Amino acid sequence: xxxxxxxxxxxxxxxxxxxxxxxxxxxxxxxxxxxxxxxxxxxxxxxxxxxxxxxxxxxxxxxxxxxxxxxxxxxxxxxxxxxxxxxxxxxxxxxxxxxxxxxxxxxxxxxxxxxxxxxxxxxxxxxxxxxxxxxxxxxxxxxxxxxxxxxxxxxxxxxxxxxxxxxxxxxxxxxxxxxxxxxxxxxxxxxxxxxxxxxxxxxxxxxxxxxxxxxxxxxxxxxxxxxxxxxxxxxxxxxxxxxxxxxxxxxxxxxxxxxxxxxxxxxxxxxxxxxxxxxxxxxxxxxxxxxxxxxxxxxxxxxxxxxxxxxxxxxxxxxxxxxxxxxxxxxxxxxxxxxxx
Amino acid sequence: xxxxxxxxxxxxxxxxxxxxxxxxxxxxxxxxxxxxxxxxxxxxxxxxxxxxxxxxxxxxxxxxxxxxxxxxxxxxxxxxxxxxxxxxxxxxxxxxxxxxxxxxxxxxxxxxxxxxxxxxxxxxxxxxxxxxxxxxxxxxxxxxxxxxxxxxxxxxxxxxxxxxxxxxxxxxxxxxxxxxxxxxxxxxxxxxxxxxxxxxxxxxxxxxxxxxxxxxxxxxxxxxxxxxxxxxxxxxxxxxxxxxxxxxxxxxxxxxxxxxxxxxxxxxxxxxxxxxxxxxxxxxxxxxxxxxxxxxxxxxxxxxxxxxxxxxxxxxxxxxxxxxxxxxxxxxxxxxxxxxx
DNA sequence: CTGAAAGCGCTTACAG
DNA sequence: CTGAAAGCGCTTACAG
Numbered sequence: 001x002x003x004x005x006x007x008x009x010x011x012x013x014x015x016x017x018x019x020x021x022x023x024x025x026x027x028x029x030x031x032x033x034x035x036x037x038x039x040x041x042x043x044x045x046x047x048x049x050x051x052x053x054x055x056x057x058x059x060x061x062x063x064x065x066x067x068x069x070x071x072x073x074x075x076x077x078x079x080x081x082x083x084x085x086x087x088x089x090x091x092x093x094x095x096x097x098x099x100x101x102x103x104x105x106x107x108x109x110x111x112x113x114x115x116x117x118x119x120x121x122x123x124x125x126x127x128x129x130x131x132x133x134x135x136x137x138x139x140x141x142x143x144x145x146x147x148x149x150x151x152x153x154x155x156x157x158x159x160x161x162x163x164x165x166x167x168x169x170x171x172x173x174x175x176x177x178x179x180x181x182x183x184x185x186x187x188x189x190x191x192x193x194x195x196x197x198x199x200x201x202x203x204x205x206x207x208x209x210x211x212x213x214x215x216x217x218x219x220x221x222x223x224x225x226x227x228x229x230x231x232x233x234x235x236x237x238x239x240x241x242x243x244x245x246x247x248x249x250x251x252x253x254x255x256x257x258x259x260x261x262x263x264x265x266x267x268x269x270x271x272x273x274x275x276x277x278x279x280x281x282x283x284x285x286x287x288x289x290x291x292x293x294x295x296x297x298x299x300x301x302x303x304x305x306x307x308x309x310x311x312x313x314x315x316x317x318x319x320x321x322x323x324x325x326x327x328x329x330x331x332x333x334x335x336x337x338x339x340x341x
Numbered sequence: 342x343x344x345x346x347x348x349x350x351x352x353x354x355x356x357x358x359x360x361x362x363x364x365x366x367x368x369x370x371x372x373x374x375x376x377x378x379x380x381x382x383x384x385x386x387x388x389x390x391x392x393x394x395x396x397x398x399x400x401x402x403x404x405x406x407x408x409x410x411x412x413x414x415x416x417x418x419x420x421x422x423x424x425x426x427x428x429x430x431x432x433x434x435x436x437x438x439x440x441x442x443x444x445x446x447x448x449x450x451x452x453x454x455x456x457x458x459x460x461x462x463x464x465x466x467x468x469x470x471x472x473x474x475x476x477x478x479x480x481x482x483x484x485x486x487x488x489x490x491x492x493x494x495x496x497x498x499x500x501x502x503x504x505x506x507x508x509x510x511x512x513x514x515x516x517x518x519x520x521x522x523x524x525x526x527x528x529x530x531x532x533x534x535x536x537x538x539x540x541x542x543x544x545x546x547x548x549x550x551x552x553x554x555x556x557x558x559x560x561x562x563x564x565x566x567x568x569x570x571x572x573x574x575x576x577x578x579x580x581x582x583x584x585x586x587x588x589x590x591x592x593x594x595x596x597x598x599x600x601x602x603x604x605x606x607x608x609x610x611x612x613x614x615x616x617x618x619x620x621x622x623x624x625x626x627x628x629x630x631x632x633x634x635x636x637x638x639x640x641x642x643x644x645x646x647x648x649x650x651x652x653x654x655x656x657x658x659x660x661x662x663x664x665x666x667x668x669x670x671x672x673x674x675x676x677x678x679x680x681x682x
Numbered sequence: 683c684t685g686a687a688a689g690c691g692c693t694t695a696c697a698g
Numbered sequence: 699c700t701g702a703a704a705g706c707g708c709t710t711a712c713a714g
Contacts, residue, residue, distance in 0.1 A: 289630030
């Protein structure tokens with residue numbers, strides 16, 4: 001027996017019939033004699049025949065693969081999004097090919113080229129922190145490959161997106177802090193080129209305004225890479241300064257953790273002296289001490305929705321209008337912000 | 342201009358030359374006039390030509406894709422393994438296609454079929470908790486597709502593996518507990534069909550024996566799914582029983598967290614009354630309270646080594662002997678087990 | 683220096 | 699009911 005996987009040709013040869021007939025027998029094509037069908041199916045099973053997806057893709061001009069470009073799969077939020085994408089895609093007979101940008105523009109562009117070279121039927125992307133120039137994305141859309149953005153919105157492109165209501169989530173977080181009695185709320189923000197970061201900042205500012213809390217620029221500190229270390233350092237510096245602080249709204253949970261460490265090290269009590277809320281409701285935010293209050297984002301659902309949108313576009317005869325789907329967040333209150341009334 | 346990506350044929354037509362010439366011009370083939378080469382290259386760039394990887398795969402009988410079957414990407418340990426695989430594979434010009442089994446046998450078998458259908462050049466697999474029958478894996482090896490196992494070893498198959506020294510890691514953990522003065526050490530074990538679970542149990546037993554600590558079966562409790570909840574429940578039950586307990590060696594960090602919760606809820610002090618060590622050194626084990634001591638596994642390195650092994654096999658003319666690469670673990674002591682001397 | 687032909691695995695319109 | 703042919707995009711041995 002030859003090595004490697006069996007092909008239609010192998011089966012045809014052994015049965016002394018044509019490839020056409022084998023192909024038809026394998027797919028319940030009408031008008032095939034029951035005898036030949038039976039022998040073909042049996043031989044296929046015996047040799048463990050699997051249709052060659054590569055050949056099918058070439059023939060059908062369709063790979064049934066959707067490409068995903070994502071900053072980092074090690075982030076719990078993103079890994080839940082991926083699960084959602086995979087489940088929804090698999091249900092429709094699609095495979096998923098994932099590339100991580102590691103938050104680098106160049107790797108993002110390379111990943112997109114690789115995926116386009118692999119002729120994916122559609123692309124799901126969440127841009128990197130570094131990405132400012134959108135030419136690599138525009139090229140894809142111009143070439144007619146469907147593309148949907150998730151989580152990190154992109155402006156000025158004719159493409160659908162599924163995002164979370166970052167503005168409202170941030171507003172809810174800050175309103176909650178205010179209701180706990182905070183009047184001097186720091187915002188550890190994300191990089192300004194990410195729309196999600198700008199939206200969260202807007203939510204923060206709106207809440208302050210609505211509750212007539214005075215604000216100065218010093219209360220916003222940008223954390224570029226979103227790491228715990230960076231946030232801890234930023235927060236420590238703030239605590240050493242003369243600014244008054246009794247609350248922190250962190251743009252993500254890792255930054256929230258950094259804030260917790262910094263406040264603990266400074267010998268202040270959480271939430272009594274300083275109440276803290278994060279964003280994203282990281283998997284184990286409940287397990288740290290104190291439990292970190294957070295804005296929960298529906299990652300799995302986001303993945304499903306993004307997959308559904310891209311599949312819709314792939315199957316549409318012509319390009320429809322781009323949609324934007326906004327998912328709700330939910331405030332989860334834990335000990336880091338729960339003051340007694 | 343036609344929609345979709347540009348092909349060699351499109352370029353040939355526009356330049357009034359043959360596909361052969363375009364193909365050769367694009368790849369610096371010797372014996373192509375500089376003028377034609379120049380015009381081809383320019384047009385390719387203008388139209389953003391990308392070689393069709395599908396067509397190449399079919400032609401070359403090689404996809405340059407390696408398939409990965411992994412229990413769950415949401416586990417931090419596995420996500421670091423994936424990063425290692427991706428980096429090492431990318432460096433050699435390979436792409437990676439990942440399928441999650443979600444710890445289910447059936448989904449694992451389906452994933453392998455899908456990957457084989459996609460004609461991946463090699464397969465990297467870490468079996469699910471459920472997997473006992475190995476027929477689906479044997480079939481792949483018989484068909485001549487290289488396969489390497491990582492983390493979860495499989496016995497009775499002629500395939501290379503890269504694993505961690507689970508026995509030694511467990512031994513180190515338990516020896517450490519003994520040196521902290523523990524004499525009644527519970528083991529929250531994994532399912533017996535996983536070799537890693539059996540090895541860790543052996544390490545536990547050996548350490549007890551070497552230090553002449555008496556042992557009864559009651560001290561081992563199997564946690565099938567490895568969740569925090571399950572371990573917390575198991576530990577709570579133990580604490581309510583009449584068994585004496587002053588130490589816990591958990592087969593993974595989530596189980597360790599469950600143990601911490603249970604012990605706290607029972608009003609005992611950690612590590613004074615009960616010292617706890619986990620396994621795997623989960624990303625944020627240091628952030629919970631108390632910090633969970635653990636056995637650190639080199640996930641990224643494991644991914645790199647697994648990728649290197651599979652690439653070796655893919656490029657080997659004939660099947661060599663299968664190797665087994667064992668990586669060292671490291672005991673990380675934190676507050677959950679650090680007693681004062 | 684360039685082109686026509688064959689082939690990778692599969693499907694399907696066209697004949698018979 | 700079955701087969702020969704063409705074609706998806708690409709490469710390369712063979713001619714010229």
